[in-house]
Amino acid sequence: MPNFNFKDRPDDARLRITQAQYPDTNITTVQTFLSLQYAYRTIQSQYEAALSEFDLSESRFILLMFLYRAEDGLTVSDLAQKLGVTKATTSKLLRAMTTAELVEKRPDAQDKRAVKIHLTVAGTKRLTAFLPVNFQTVNRLLGNLSESEQQELEQLLNKMIAPASGEKD
Structure with a gap:
């Protein structure tokens, strides 16, 4: 579209x-x-x-954040569940990120048949270079709203999405 x-x-x-x-x-x-x-x-x-500017997409950024917070890496299934997409979609994303040397696959220490995805040094550097820009951008995008207006907007947005997620307001 x-x-x-x-x-x-x-x-x-x-x-x-x-x-x-x-x-x-x-x-x-x-x-x-x-x-x-x-x-x-x-x-x-x-x-x-x-x-x-950092050769990232929103999906790549989110995936890097999940891995940044996971000390022992995550499986493809874990990442797919966290992203809310299929394993096939996650695998495709990971292939591109592996080629870009942002992530790598390593054998799981507990289950030698399984692999876990980990950030590389280059992936960590890219992420940590982007994070200040991320927060500056978010602050700029929402900077016209006071803190109370931002809280109210968040409440209203949550109220809007509640029916779609099966929640009650």
Whole structure:
């Protein structure tokens, strides 16, 4: 799907026309949803730019963080579960990261048939070089919100995702 970042969002008049055709249209909900999408795309684009300066993707960064905190490495299954993706997707990601010498496979000390994934020295260096930029970027992206506004936003976002995750608000 193309990465559209449209700025021509429907105004009240256009939404009223849509509502006349589709009575279930809630104008406030549609406007809020479109604003949320626009905010997400804007923030994501700026965050991806910061990641790309270090030849990282969001998935690579998250995987590096999981491994950074795992003293004894993690299995492919562990990483797939933590990422919320399939083992095949994780394996593909790990192949690219192994080629880039960010991670390596080592035999599991407890089970010689199994392997665990570990950060390499180069992977640790890349991650620790990116972390200050990561936090600076996040601070810049959310810097227009006060601490209480950030807390309120987090509560609202959690309330929004609760039905999708099967939770109650």
